[in-house]
Each structure stands twice: as structure tokens, then as C-alpha cells.
Amino acid sequence: MKKDIILAGVGGQGILSIAAIIGYAAVENGLNLKQAEVHGMSQRGGDVQSHLRISDREIYSDLIPQGGADLIISVEPMEALRYMPYLSQNGWFITNTTPFVNIPNYPDTEKLMNEVNSIPNHVAINADQIAKDMGANRSMNMVMLGAASVFLDIPYKKLEDGIKFVFGRKGDEVVKANLKAMKAGKDFAEENKA
Amino acid sequence: MKKLMLLGDEAIAQGALDAGLSGAYGYPGTPSTEIVEYVQRNREAIERNVHLTWSANEKTAMEEALGMSYAGKRVIVTMKHVGLNVAADPYMNSALTGANGGVIVAVADDPSMHSSQNEQDSRYYAKFALMPALEPSNQQEAYEMPFLAYEISEKYHLPVMMRLTTRLAHSRAGIKRRKVLKENELHKPENPNQFMLLPAFARKKYKHLLSIQEDLIRESENSPFNKYIDGEDKSLGIIACGLGFNYLMENFEAGKCPYPILKIGQYPLPRKQIEKIMSECENILVVEEGMPLAEEMLNGFLGNTKIKGRLDGTIPRDGELNPQIVRKALNLPELPSQAIPDIVAGRPPALCVGCPHIDTYKALNEALKPYGKGHVFSDIGCYTLGFLPPYKAIDTCVDMGASVSMAVGAADAGLFPAVAAIGDSTFGHSGMTPLLDAVLSKSNIVVIIMDNDITAMTGMQDSQVTGRIEDICTGVGVEKEHIRVINPLSRHHEENVKIIEEELNYNGVSVIIPRRPCIHVYAKRKRKN
Numbered sequence: 001m002k003k004d005i006i007l008a009g010v011g012g013q014g015i016l017s018i019a020a021i022i023g024y025a026a027v028e029n030g031l032n033l034k035q036a037e038v039h040g041m042s043q044r045g046g047d048v049q050s051h052l053r054i055s056d057r058e059i060y061s062d063l064i065p066q067g068g069a070d071l072i073i074s075v076e077p078m079e080a081l082r083y084m085p086y087l088s089q090n091g092w093f094i095t096n097t098t099p100f101v102n103i104p105n106y107p108d109t110e111k112l113m114n115e116v117n118s119i120p121n122h123v124a125i126n127a128d129q130i131a132k133d134m135g136a137n138r139s140m141n142m143v144m145l146g147a148a149s150v151f152l153d154i155p156y157k158k159l160e161d162g163i164k165f166v167f168g169r170k171g172d173e174v175v176k177a178n179l180k181a182m183k184a185g186k187d188f189a190e191e192n193k194a
Numbered sequence: 195m196k197k198l199m200l201l202g203d204e205a206i207a208q209g210a211l212d213a214g215l216s217g218a219y220g221y222p223g224t225p226s227t228e229i230v231e232y233v234q235r236n237r238e239a240i241e242r243n244v245h246l247t248w249s250a251n252e253k254t255a256m257e258e259a260l261g262m263s264y265a266g267k268r269v270i271v272t273m274k275h276v277g278l279n280v281a282a283d284p285y286m287n288s289a290l291t292g293a294n295g296g297v298i299v300a301v302a303d304d305p306s307m308h309s310s311q312n313e314q315d316s317r318y319y320a321k322f323a324l325m326p327a328l329e330p331s332n333q334q335e336a337y338e339m340p341f342l343a344y345e346i347s348e349k350y351h352l353p354v355m356m357r358l359t360t361r362l363a364h365s366r367a368g369i370k371r372r373k374v375l376k377e378n379e380l381h382k383p384e385n386p387n388q389f390m391l392l393p394a395f396a397r398k399k400y401k402h403l404l405s406i407q408e409d410l411i412r413e414s415e416n417s418p419f420n421k422y423i424d425g426e427d428k429s430l431g432i433i434a435c436g437l438g439f440n441y442l443m444e445n446f447e448a449g450k451c452p453y454p455i456l457k458i459g460q461y462p463l464p465r466k467q468i469e470k471i472m473s474e475c476e477n478i479l480v481v482e483e484g485m486p487l488a489e490e491m492l493n494g495f496l497g498n499t500k501i502k503g504r505l506d507g508t509i510p511r512d513g514e515l516n517p518q519i520v521r522k523a524l525n526l527p528e529l530p531s532q533a534i535p536d537i538v539a540g541r542p543p544a545l546c547v548g549c550p551h552i553d554t555y556k557a558l559n560e561a562l563k564p565y566g567k568g569h570v571f572s573d574i575g576c577y578t579l580g581f582l583p584p585y586k587a588i589d590t591c592v593d594m595g596a597s598v599s600m601a602v603g604a605a606d607a608g609l610f611p612a613v614a615a616i617g618d619s620t621f622g623h624s625g626m627t628p629l630l631d632a633v634l635s636k637s638n639i640v641v642i643i644m645d646n647d648i649t650a651m652t653g654m655q656d657s658q659v660t661g662r663i664e665d666i667c668t669g670v671g672v673e674k675e676h677i678r679v680i681n682p683l684s685r686h687h688e689e690n691v692k693i694i695e696e697e698l699n700y701n702g703v704s705v706i707i708p709r710r711p712c713i714h715v716y717a718k719r720k721r722k723n
């Protein structure tokens with residue numbers, strides 16, 4: 001078993017929590033893990049990505065080779081496209097559709113979505129809206145995790161444990177909201193994986 | 195035992211702690227920062243009373259570490275690659291004084307300059323100082339190397355460098371812990387003159403350092419971190435240093451490489467194994483993360499056509515490695531992959547909405563309007579992003595502290611106005627001494643010390659000068675009435691512009707302190723408590 005995952009977004013959007021939960025679930029499931037993160041300058045509103053590698057064999061490189069990613073999970077649509085060179089031929093492309101606009105030359109959103117929709121294996125989900133509808137604005141990233149969970153080959157229960165582990169300190173309410181958000185993302189992906 | 199999931203940086207910290215560490219010294223700098231930060235929040239370290247507060251800069255950190263070594267204890271000093279330039283004086287001399295308690299100089303390099311102004315390779319400093327160096331290829335090695343480093347350091351009475359690079363520093367994996375060693379008892383050096391570098395002593399010490407070089411090569415030849423992995427196909431032999439090994443193995447199914455590999459994790463280079471691979475293989479590919487140190491040594495001055503790597507263009511001369519680059523160097527077919535769609539725009543880092551630096555720059559720009567561009571010497575920190583549009587407020591960024599000193603030089607040459615824009619932590623690091631120069635030479639400069647209460651760029655570390663800036667400036671000799679504190683908020687804009695104008699018109703040294711916390715300070719403090 002091997003899953004190479006690119007997590008993408010803009011500094012401050014919470015991709016490292018997604019990584020932490022998948023990582024926790026993978027390790028609890030007895031798998032090896034390497035996770036390269038971006039610290040430093042780019043975190044100031046720049047593009048950030050994390051290379052998350054899970055395998056039952058030894059993992060060598062901390063970086064995923066181009067053309068090798070099984071999944072791109074992005075909390076922002078333009079950022080998802082930035083990592084296209086990494087996507088493998090049968091890989092899945094899972095992105096939030098809500099743009100994060102902090103640059104003057106952000107592309108036209110319709111053209112952007114056309115580009116997303118032209119990718120054969122994709123799930124495009126308005127995770128911000130889903131989270132907002134549930135009254136859990138800050139759980140957008142967990143909706144994305146839920147959408148990705150369908151492709152992870154990790155028992156869903158282990159991801160739930162991961163949420164409890166990562167958010168446990170913040171109290172039951174936060175854990176519950178995040179579990180619900182993840183479930184909503186999962187349901188959406190199951191219905192909409194083209 | 196359950197594995198700990200640690201960043202490369204954190205693994206070094208945990209390794210040093212488990213190998214009997216008594217103190218961690220350092221100054222923040224990406225990608226090295228998380229070494230000291232890990233010690234700072236580690237419960238065992240706190241209980242053991244391990245020294246863990248940040249130093250004012252890398253030079254003081256290196257010297258403090260030497261002091262702890264003098265007292266017999268094991269110590270680690272951490273910095274980013276350019277920090278070693280700041281610490282170079284004590285670092286180079288520490289090879290002569292040597293160590294009493296074990297010393298690790300942990301330096302994190304940043305090839306591809308993700309968050310740095312150059313991509314120098316610290317292994318050259320190890321070679322320059324004739325000091326052994328260890329370079330991990332993965333998190334488990336990063337954890338284990340401190341044990342060996344302290345052993346070597348105390349056996350040869352010599353500091354040992356641990357060099358790592360961005361990708362390992364900031365990549366997480368599981369590590370297995372070893373048995374925890376006890377800290378050393380306080381003990382002064384056996385030789386009371388060990389740390390005395392008067393020329394008569396220094397000459398002897400240098401001869402001694404030269405005399406143990408063969409022993410250090412022997413250590414490398416017997417090191418568990420230098421491995422000769424044989425292969426059937428001798429048409430190529432591969433020397434892979436540090437992370438280079440991972441990118442190599444990544445390109446072979448289940449890590450089955452047909453060629454002999456010499457995996458390097460300890461320097462000086464192991465002569466015996468190098469001789470073996472050079473004599474057995476037709477061609478040699480050198481894969482190193484950073485500059486071509488091993489490759490240059492093997493090439494010699496006259497070159498050797500058998501050796502491929504960064505010097506002959508098989509691997510790009512600059513930038514960090516990755517699996518694709520090494521794949522290409524191995525002549526393997528590229529994996530099919532797509533281009534980035536044209537529609538994707540760049541998203542450079544930027545000042546946060548609400549950042550105090552923004553209001554400072556708006557006021558400064560307005561005050562400087564009559565003089566045109568080219569008057570603001572700046573420095574390194576979040577505020578360097580003020581170079582970018584829409585602010586375009588600063589003109590230079592060279593090295594920490596250079597804003598003040600360059601403004602002095604430019605003012606001395608007759609440039610008016612000459613403004614320095616520096617952050618509070620950078621001021622504490624290296625801005626105080628050039629301010630003294632300015633006072634002594636009565637330079638006509640305005641120094642803007644942007645006090646956001648924190649070292650923001652590197653991830654919110656305490657700033658050494660918080661609450662002390664005015665006192666430092668008066669202490670250095672800046673006149674009280676020309677130390678002006680302003681509140682960088684848009685509603686104070688007019689007033690702030692006026693104050694800057696007044697100080698531009700004062701012929702002498704002025705200091706303006708825009709004071710407002712970084713917008714993330716509050717959240718950070720809350721999380722920490």
C-alpha cells in the first residue's frame with residue numbers, strides 16, 4: 001500500500017491539521033509516514049504545500065516525485081492547479097472551490113473552474129459553504145479531509161480518532177463540529193466522484 | 195516503544211537531549227528554528243533545567259555554548275547557514291580551543307533559498323575549520339547522530355558540526371528513542387590553558403588540530419553513517435551525501451539500485467571507501483544537497499572526466515535536489531507528468547492585513563516623497579516584504595544589521611536622507627553596534643526600529659530587546675529628544691508623517707520607534723500559556 005498526497009493551500013488555511021490527522025490515522029494503522037512541511041517565509045500569505053507520504057514499505061524521499069502523487073488535496077482551487085505536475089496519471093484531484101483572493105492578478109474564477117473540471121478524476125467541493133451551512137465556519141479543512149477520506153484506503157474510524165486526538169484539547173464541541181464536517185465532506189465525495 | 199513523529203530539527207533536539215544535553219543556545223532562523231523551540235517545550239528538558247532561552251545572535255550563542263563546554267557540560271548551538279557567518283569568529287577559533295564538554299554546532303542550510311538570502315553550504319565551514327561534520331539523511335539518523343557527535347567531541351576535544359538542509363529540517367517521520375544518558379557533572383578543563391589562544395598557545399593547538407586529521411578520517415571510515423552498499427553494475431558508482439541518498443533510492447523499485455553506492459553521513463570524507471568506489475567503477479556520480487564539496491575534492495584542480503555531478507552539468511549547479519533531478523542524472527525516463535496550467539498566478543508572501551509595518555511604511559513613503567526613491571536601507575524580517583508593491587518602501591536587504599551600517603556609510607558619502615528600517619529583533623541581533631558607530635561619527639541618519647513585540651518572520655519567538663529599546667538607544671548615546679515613539683495606525687498617519695519629517699530634518703542621529711504588536715502576537719501568547 002502506498003499513498004502519496006500533496007496538500008495545498010495558502011499560508012494560514014490549515015493544511016497542516018489535515019496532514020496531522022491523516023498522519024495520525026496512518027501511523028495508528030501501522031504504516032510508515034513522511035511529511036514534508038513548509039515553514040518560514042511562505043507562511044505569510046504565500047502558497048504552501050505539504051508532501052504527505054504513507055506506505056507499508058520504507059519511504060526514502062521526503063518529497064513526492066513529479067508524476068507520482070495519488071492525491072492532490074487542496075483547500076483552494078488555484079493552489080490545487082499549481083501542483084498538477086505532481087499528479088500521477090490515475091491520481092485524484094480534490095479541491096475546495098472557494099477562491100482565496102489575496103493577489104491583484106487572481107484569475108477569472110469561471111476560467112479557473114473550467115480548468116478544474118477538465119481534469120478527469122476530480123472532486124470539486126464548496127467546502128467553505130458546507131462548513132458555513134453547518135455553523136462550523138472554521139471546519140472547512142475537515143470537510144476537505146472528509147472528501148479525501150474516500151480515496152485514502154485508511155479506515156474511516158481511524159480518521160475520526162485522529163480528529164479526537166488533534167482537537168481533543170479544544171473540547172468536545174470542537175471535536176463534534178469537526179467530525180460532522182468530515183462526514184459532510186465524505187458524503188459529498190461519495191455522491192460526486194465522477 | 196511507540197515511535198515519536200518528529201521533524202528533522204526536532205529529532206536532533208530529542209537526540210541531543212537523550213545524549214545528555216545541558217544547554218541549547220541559538221538564534222532563530224529558518225530552517226533551524228525548531229531545534230531550540232522543541233527543547234523549549236519539552237517537559238523533560240524543563241524538568242532537567244536545560245538552558246533553553248534564545249540568544250541575542252548566533253555569535254553570542256556560539257560563545258555561550260563554548261562557555262558551557264568549558265564547564266564540562268554537553269551543549270548544542272543552533273543557527274541557519276547565514277547565522278554561521280555571524281558566529282564565524284568563535285566558530286573558527288573553537289576548532290583550536292576545542293571542547294571540554296561535548297559541543298554540537300547544528301547548522302541548517304537552505305538550498306534554493308526558500309527563506310534565505312543565499313544558499314551557502316556549511317560543510318565548507320566544517321572543512322575550513324578542520325572540524326568533523328555529520329549530515330543525516332533521515333529523521334532517525336538526525337536523532338542518533340548527536341550521541342556519536344558528543345562521543346567524538348569529547349574524545350578529540352573538538353566541536354562537531356551537524357549539518358542539515360530544509361527538506362529534512364521540516365519533514366516529519368517516526369523515530370525510535372534510545373536509552374537516555376545522564377548529563378555530565380560540572381568539570382573544568384583538565385588543561386587550564388585549553389581555552390587560551392594567545393599566539394604561542396594557538397600555534398601549538400593548530401599543529402595539534404592538523405595532527406588529528408588522519409584520526410578523523412579514520413573515524414569516518416569506521417562510522418555507521420558512512421556505508422558502502424555494493425552493486426552488480428560497476429559502469430557507475432554513486433556517492434550520495436545526506437539527503438541525496440533518499441532521492442537516489444526513490445528512483446529504484448524497493449530501493450534496489452544496481453550500482454555500488456557510497457552513502458556519506460560523516461566528514462571528513464572516508465578515504466578508504468572513496469578509493470574503493472573510484473577504483474571499482476567506470477564513472478562516478480556525486481549527488482550532494484548543496485554545493486559540490488565532495489565533487490570538487492574528487493575532481494582536483496585539473497578535473498577528472500569520470501566524475502559527474504554539479505560541476506559538469508549532470509545535476510544543476512544551484513538549487514536543492516529532488517527525485518526528478520536525480521532521476522535525470524541517472525538517465526532514467528521521466529515519469530509522465532503535466533505542466534502547471536497557464537492560468538495559475540504566482541502568490542508571493544505578503545504582509546498580513548492589519549500588519550503594523552504597513553502603516554509605518556505608508557507614513558515613511560509620504561515623508562520621503564519629496565526626495566524620490568533610493569533612500570531606505572532595510573534589513574531582514576517580515577518588514578522586508580515592504581519592498582513589494584503596493585508599498586515599495588525599502589531599497590536594500592543584505593544581512594542582519596546592515597540597514598543601520600549601510601545608512602551610516604551612505605550618509606557619510608553625502609546621501610540625504612539616509613534612513614534605516616530595521617525590526618526589533620534584528621536590532622537586538624546586530625543593530626546596536628552600528629548605531630554606536632552612527633553616534634560616534636555623528637552621521638545624519640534616521641533609524642526606524644519597527645517594534646512589533648516579537649520575532650515574527652521566523653514564527654513568533656520572543657524578542658531580546660522588548661521593553662529595552664529606548665534605554666539601549668540612549669545608552670548608546672542617541673539624544674533623548676530624538677528618540678520618538680509612534681503608534682503605526684492609520685488614524686495616526688498625519689501625526690506620524692510629521693514626526694518622521696521632523697527627524698529627517700534633524701542633522702544627526704534620530705531613532706523613530708513605531709510600536710504596535712504583530713497581529714498574531716496575542717493568539718500566539720494565548721496558545722503558549
Ligand SMILES: Cc1ncc(C[n+]2csc(CCOP(=O)(O)OP(=O)(O)O)c2C)c(N)n1
Binds near residue numbers: 280577594646648651
Ligand atoms: C544571521 C541571520 N540570522 C537569522 C536570520 C533569520 N531571520 C530572518 S528575519 C528574522 C527575524 C526578524 O525579526 P524582527 O526583526 O523582529 O522583524 P519581524 O519579522 O518581527 O518584522 C530572523 C531571525 C537571518 N536571516 N540571518
Ligand code: SF4
Binds near residue numbers: 044545646651714
Ligand atoms: S506576521 Fe506579524 S509582523 Fe509579520 S507580516 Fe504578519 S502581522 Fe506583520
